Amino acid sequence: MENRHIKLKIKRQDSPDSLPWWEEFCIPYKPNMNIVSVLMEIRKNPVNSKGEKTNPVVWECNCLEEVCGACSMLINGIPKQACASLIDKIYEKTGFEKKIVLEPLKKFPVIRDLTIDRHSMFDNLKRIKAWVSVDGSFAIGRGPRFAEREQKWAYVISRCMTCGCCQEACPNVNPKSNFIGPSAIAQVRLFNTHPIGAMHKEIRLNALMSNGGIQECGNAQNCRKVCPKEIPLTTHIAALNRDTVKYSIWRWFSE
Amino acid sequence: MNYKKSNFLIRKVHSLLAIIPMGLFIILHITLNSSVFYGGITAYKTVINVMQNIPLITEAEIIIIAIPIIFHAIYGLWIVYLAKNNVLTYTYYRNWAFYLQRITAVITLIYLLFHVAILRFLNHDASVIISVLNRTLQNPLFFILYVIGVLSAIYHFTNGIFSFLISWGVIVNDKSQKVLQYIVLLLFVLLGGLSVGILGKITYF
Ligand code: HEM
Ligand code: SF4
Numbered sequence: 001m002e003n004r005h006i007k008l009k010i011k012r013q014d015s016p017d018s019l020p021w022w023e024e025f026c027i028p029y030k031p032n033m034n035i036v037s038v039l040m041e042i043r044k045n046p047v048n049s050k051g052e053k054t055n056p057v058v059w060e061c062n063c064l065e066e067v068c069g070a071c072s073m074l075i076n077g078i079p080k081q082a083c084a085s086l087i088d089k090i091y092e093k094t095g096f097e098k099k100i101v102l103e104p105l106k107k108f109p110v111i112r113d114l115t116i117d118r119h120s121m122f123d124n125l126k127r128i129k130a131w132v133s134v135d136g137s138f139a140i141g142r143g144p145r146f147a148e149r150e151q152k153w154a155y156v157i158s159r160c161m162t163c164g165c166c167q168e169a170c171p172n173v174n175p176k177s178n179f180i181g182p183s184a185i186a187q188v189r190l191f192n193t194h195p196i197g198a199m200h201k202e203i204r205l206n207a208l209m210s211n212g213g214i215q216e217c218g219n220a221q222n223c224r225k226v227c228p229k230e231i232p233l234t235t236h237i238a239a240l241n242r243d244t245v246k247y248s249i250w251r252w253f254s255e
Numbered sequence: 256m257n258y259k260k261s262n263f264l265i266r267k268v269h270s271l272l273a274i275i276p277m278g279l280f281i282i283l284h285i286t287l288n289s290s291v292f293y294g295g296i297t298a299y300k301t302v303i304n305v306m307q308n309i310p311l312i313t314e315a316e317i318i319i320i321a322i323p324i325i326f327h328a329i330y331g332l333w334i335v336y337l338a339k340n341n342v343l344t345y346t347y348y349r350n351w352a353f354y355l356q357r358i359t360a361v362i363t364l365i366y367l368l369f370h371v372a373i374l375r376f377l378n379h380d381a382s383v384i385i386s387v388l389n390r391t392l393q394n395p396l397f398f399i400l401y402v403i404g405v406l407s408a409i410y411h412f413t414n415g416i417f418s419f420l421i422s423w424g425v426i427v428n429d430k431s432q433k434v435l436q437y438i439v440l441l442l443f444v445l446l447g448g449l450s451v452g453i454l455g456k457i458t459y460f
Contacts, residue, residue: 172339177337209263211261215267216337218334220345220352226345235432238421248264248267
């Protein structure tokens with residue numbers, strides 16, 4: 001056990017404008033580690049596999065339990081949370097001591113090393129008004145109740161942590177296109193189903209139908225496969241296709 | 256509200272035209288061509304003659320076939336350009352289908368230009384069309400190219416049905432999407448088999 005090692009190859013970048021480069025690391029294996037704890041080992045002793053002293057690898061994390069979305073990165077090419085990626089599980093797939101490759105997500109600007117800027121996703125949430133408006137200057141009493149039947153599936157959407165995995169995997173999210181991406185579309189479903197949120201349904205549907213909206217989806221359906229919170233994004237996209245089509249017809253004739 | 260500036264409508268039109276009239280046309284086209292199995296060369300010649308003598312056929316060809324295809328193809332090429340494909344990283348079937356939808360779009364475009372040039376513009380007489388086609392297909396290289404072109408168009412159409420029904424919100428939940436996936440694959444096999452059969456039959460006229 002003692003002489004076993006975890007080998008890593010990490011894509012590094014010193015600043016948003018500088019060029020990326022690769023650096024390899026080799027740290028002692030212990031059972032039950034995850035990518036975050038491995039990165040912490042590097043921070044404790046920032047020496048690369050050639051034995052040279054280097055800058056510790058920079059990454060972002062908060063919750064350590066796959067609910068905040070901050071530590072998303074490409075782990076062996078697939079977008080995942082570093083905290084929820086157990087080394088032993090990775091080795092079950094790749095074989096023991098196989099080099100693990102870490103890269104920052106490619107669809108977002110890199111701030112430094114594995115830290116990325118997910119600003120675009122929060123801007124998208126603002127675009128579609130992903131909230132329930134209740135603030136006013138006086139009490140307006142209790143709102144309508146959320147039906148149990150809908151709560152069940154709507155709750156699943158509320159687990160979205162804006163982690164960016166779905167954006168990363170979507171072939172239609174890239175610098176050439178202005179597609180809003182799967183997660184924001186699912187949030188429209190959540191807030192349009194919420195009894196109070198539904199009062200601003202049309203605003204969200206209009207936003208989803210503007211440039212870069214839901215029409216840019218081409219049904220590659222990778223989002224569904226990579227979402228760590230198992231949100232059935234493709235179902236929600238299809239449901240909103242239905243809502244936007246209906247609404248556009250209604251808007252044409254009735255508004 | 257300001258919703259003027261959006262490609263929502265144009266995307267839906269792109270999608271709808273692909274089914275009506277283009278999809279209906281491709282089905283009609285394959286159906287009529289399958290007359291080669293029921294009466295061979297004579298039946299085929301009759302079918303071509305009947306089609307050519309439909310009143311206002313040229314106008315119909317332009318409005319029902321040419322304009323929708325040209326629009327769908329031009330805007331389609333823009334959609335092809337917009338994607339950054341990643342099938343080597345995400346190897347799921349739907350992702351491949353998305354990629355194939357784009358590859359077959361380009362192959363279909365090249366095939367259609369060739370097909371229409373040879374069999375609609377350069378030759379117009381039924382017997383000439385048949386003999387040109389018969390001679391061309393006897394060259395194994397052209398036979399294979401024809402099969403690739405025809406299968407591409409059919410994959411593009413059948414996988415397009417899946418995409419269309421989702422883009423219009425007809426099919427929503429997981430279960431129905433899964434069933435639909437199998438149905439369109441089956442349709443691809445059936446229409447594909449039939450079309451290759453037709454090509455084979457014409458080769459050995
Ligand atoms: C000639 C060149 C063609 C090009 C460049 C082309 C391009 C495309 C592209 C890029 C898409 C994907 C749209 C998306 O993912 O949003 C598409 C969809 C589709 N195409 Fe074509 N296409 C062509 C010809 C045809 C033909 C001949 C048919 C015949 C039946 C057809 C039927 C369809 C259908 C049914 C869809 C699905 C619509 C949807 O996604 O909602 N296409 N086409
Ligand atoms: S939908 Fe899933 S993959 Fe996309 S941001 Fe939310 S949690 Fe992440």
